[in-house]
């Protein structure tokens with residue numbers, strides 16, 4: 001089984017990717033948070049994809065676009081950095097994205113999706129993978145969408161079996177993932193599952209249902225428990241070792257953020273985004289989370305976190 005870290009805007013930049021690579025090195029492949037392909041890459045994006053900042057990490061840049069020439073142009077900008085494959089985001093549910101028919105917005109327009117992919121796969125002389133949801137308002141069009149996907153030489157199709165309207169609510173629609181397993185030719189396209197893998201139970205339920213599945217992408221579950229993949233692989237780790245690795249992982253991210261952002265407030269804000277998922281691992285987790293949410297200065301933040309790790 002191969003495990004991938006899901007792209008997450010604001011969370012899976014190079015600082016976090018490196019921390020995973022150094023302290024929980026179980027991730028086979030990483031994806032950048034989406035890069036808006038309509039514009040030229042800015043300094044922040046260039047820093048994020050720079051191979052110097054991604055040493056030893058297998059990284060796939062993700063494009064946000066529904067225009068073939070934009071994807072081709074982004075690829076042209078990425079080649080000098082050593083990238084070949086591009087992943088296209090057809091899953092983002094955010095209002096500002098879908099209002100432009102981008103992300104999961106295009107899933108309501110199968111004909112438009114078909115012509116986009118037709119032009120893209122005709123013009124692209126490099127591997128293009130896709131990350132998709134299973135519909136917009138509902139999954140009635142999923143049959144049609146999967147027929148469209150199955151026509152093209154998609155290098156890897158990651159399916160997050162929710163529709164746009166679900167955002168992250170409700171449970172993944174496993175019947176829709178089953179249809180993808182049935183319709184996608186594994187000799188042409190590798191199918192990757194994504195959604196709600198958070199522990200051994202959810203992992204076993206998935207692999208019991210789909211024993212042929214070979215690739216799983218995990219997002220929130222890895223922030224709730226950075227050692228999750230080790231657990232899924234049956235690698236044992238006692239509490240002291242987990243605490244030590246978790247602390248090193250946390251400290252590397254904090255010092256990385258403090259060196260990137262001009263003020264400590266920004267670094268603390270970004271650390272809070274991680275704690276929103278991670279606090280559940282700690283004792284008295286709700287109380288801890290409240291304290292972290294309230295804290296405004298680096299000194300306060302550091303002392304709360306020190307106590308949390310002491311009590312771990």
Ligand SMILES: Cc1cc2nc3c(=O)[nH]c(=O)nc-3n(C[C@H](O)[C@H](O)[C@H](O)COP(=O)(O)O)c2cc1C
Nearest residue numbers: 006007008009033034089160195196218219220221
């Ligand atoms: C805060 C946040 C940011 C995200 N940013 C992206 C993104 O840039 N590109 C993308 O394809 N998906 C993005 N996603 C979706 C995740 O990649 C993933 O599909 C989703 O979290 C479901 O997987 P999970 O249940 O393992 O977390 C984002 C999700 C969250 C919660």
